[in-house]
Amino acid sequence: xxKKGLLxxxxxxxxxxxxxDVRAYLKEFLSDTNVIQMPRLLWQPILRGKxxxxxxxxxxxLYQKIWRKDGSPLMVYAKKQVEQVQQLQPNxxxxxxxxxxxxxxxxTLKEMRLAGADDIVVLPLFPQYSVTSTQSVIDQVHKADKNxxxxxxxxxxxxxxxxLARDIREAWxxxxxxxxxxxxxxxxxxYVRRGDPYVDHCTAxxxxxxxxxxxxxxxxxxxxxxxxxxAN
Numbered sequence: 001x002x003k004k005g006l007l008x009x010x011x012x013x014x015x016x017x018x019x020x021d022v023r024a025y026l027k028e029f030l031s032d033t034n035v036i037q038m039p040r041l042l043w044q045p046i047l048r049g050k051x052x053x054x055x056x057x058x059x060x061x062l063y064q065k066i067w068r069k070d071g072s073p074l075m076v077y078a079k080k081q082v083e084q085v086q087q088l089q090p091n092x093x094x095x096x097x098x099x100x101x102x103x104x105x106x107x108t109l110k111e112m113r114l115a116g117a118d119d120i121v122v123l124p125l126f127p128q129y130s131v132t133s134t135q136s137v138i139d140q141v142h143k144a145d146k147n148x149x150x151x152x153x154x155x156x157x158x159x160x161x162x163x164l165a166r167d168i169r170e171a172w173x174x175x176x177x178x179x180x181x182x183x184x185x186x187x188x189x190x191y192v193r194r195g196d197p198y199v200d201h202c203t204a205x206x207x208x209x210x211x212x213x214x215x216x217x218x219x220x221x222x223x224x225x226x227x228x229x230x231a232n
Contacts, residue, residue: 003115004089004121005094005118006093007109007122008097009096011029011074012028012098012100014072017064019057022063027047081096082094093115105144106143109145120149121148122148124138128202130191130198131196132187132196156205161205165209168180169214178220179219182206202223206223
């Protein structure tokens, strides 16, 4: 009997915190032309000659500090998400995959098909669309199967905004905080100028959350975009 399928997709993680595995992850991640929008002939010598030799060891040291006995934190929680969603949808086939490294998107989709999933929905776990994150998922999914449905964003989904607002209200009720800081991962300004809607989506999310949290004067909240330098 054919079943519905749901594939949850996150960014990715090294196979281990060893420098070789971190290097493999960084090479795949930073070779994606959605992430680094530079000509490959210009970028690849920089990546392989300067960035990977330096960043692999530094990033490995950081991964070693957060690595759990049961593996990468991102992978551990991804599997827990799958378990919880599977409990909510027992008749669905629910899996997780990563844009970079393992589990591979195309291979996981194939495994879901073999398990009986006929109608598959792919949910990138990035509420706000960005070419640097969601688009890479879309590209990989369409390469494997152009007919699969993909949720491109959910930054203004009512349930998502309600959940964020509820968590903020509950935390605020426990303590008289001075300020609410709403922070998002950054993207290069040049990408936004070329049409990436990420900042607009983040702004809409902030507005939707604040409307639900209740009256907060401007001095009580601060939306922020950390500056991201891809290759420092």
